[in-house]
Amino acid sequence: MSETRPPLTLLIAAPRGFCAGVDRAVRIVELAIERYGAPVYVRHEIVHNKFVVEGLKAKGAVFVPELDEVPDGVPVVFSAHGVPKAVPAKAQARGLNYLDATCPLVSKVHRQAERLIEQGYHILFIGHEGHPEVIGTFGQVPEGRMTLVETREAAESIAPQADERLAFLTQTTLSVDDTAEIVGVLRRRFPAIQAPRGEDICYATSNRQAAVKAIAGRCDAMLVIGASNSSNSLRLVEVAEREGARARLVARGRDIDFAWLEGVRTLGITAGASAPEVLVREVVDALAQHFEVVEEPVDGVEENMVFKLPAGLRAA
Known part of the structure; x- marks a missing residue:
């Protein structure tokens, strides 16, 4: 039996x-x-x-x-x-x-950086060193006109020249909460600092973090489907943990550690912005091999953003 x-x-x-x-x-x-x-x-x-x-x-x-x-x-x-x-x-x-x-939302940050430099500002850029988006944004402006700020501690200790006009921009895939803390420090220390025209953290990053917050408190644990080099996926793990749930990143269904799920009765699942829905279904199918799975529908923000393709490809 x-x-x-x-x-x-x-x-x-x-x-x-x-x-x-x-x-x-x-x-x-x-x-x-x-x-x-x-x-x-x-x-x-x-x-x-x-x-x-x-x-x-x-x-x-x-x-x-x-x-x-x-x-x-x-x-x-x-x-x-x-x-x-x-x-x-x-x-x-x-x-x-x-x-x-x-x-296009990264390109928007690039254009803001160029404008701020033209206006004579020194930019404090909130982001993670070595991430391709950070490298790309730094590459929009002359060397030395932008300084990376990775942490709240860095924001507390940074010492720009006394006569510099300061502005800040951010990577689009950061933790909303961590970034708010860093911005709070910069605003306190440099009250005249120029803020971005709009929110730099992209809508998808914000929405996915809010969706995790909405369910993490009801879960024994959470799985985040995404790559280990995906900034927005790693932030989702951090958000879940901050909300009190055990959380782990998995690339796909075969990576699930079932020993880690011992005793879990309610499991949250999300996927980073670069993980396709097919991987979500793969994870659910893998779980169904070991558990009697019941999916509980969760309502969230409906996203209907669409970006145009480059002109040369629209007819393809």
Whole structure:
């Protein structure tokens, strides 16, 4: 006689998974392959998700770390995270046909940075060192005109020149709460600091963090589906833990540690903005092999944001 499976209630966060910027970036690579034929080169991972990257590789995309590895005469796509100005300039100098898949909300931060520098400000940029989005944003302005602020402690200790006019901008995929703390410190220390025209943390990051907050208190544990190098996915783990839930990042269904779920009766599930819904269903199916799963519907903000494709691909 087969052993009965323990019951498990799943609270699946809404909204979750792909955002408009990720959807647009993936579509740009797919349409470029359709239009130009394989191979289409992509500088860096188009988005931070191995499943998505491997799927595009199977269709004919070739991912390379730097433009130098792109041969002459083939199209190249720049990732959703954005690139320094020097990269498209170099592509143009080589006569490469390039497509920019930078998320429009990241491009908005780039334009703000350029305007602030033109107006004579020094920018304090809140973000994570080494993240492609941070590298891309720093690459929009002359060296030395922007300073990275990673933590509240850094915000307390930063010492700009006395006569500098200061402004701040932020990476789009940060923790809403952590960023508010850092901004609070900067405003207290530098009351005249110029703020962004609008919120830099993108709608999808904010919405996904709010969705986790809405269910974390009802869960024994939470699984966040996403990649270990995905900033917005890592922030979702932190948000869940801050709300009192044990939380863990998993790339896909086969990565679930069932020993970790011992004694869990209500499990929250969400997915970072670069994780497709197919991976959510894969995780649910894997859980159903071990538990008697009941999915409890969760209402959340409805997202209907759509970003236009580059003009050259709209007809593809």
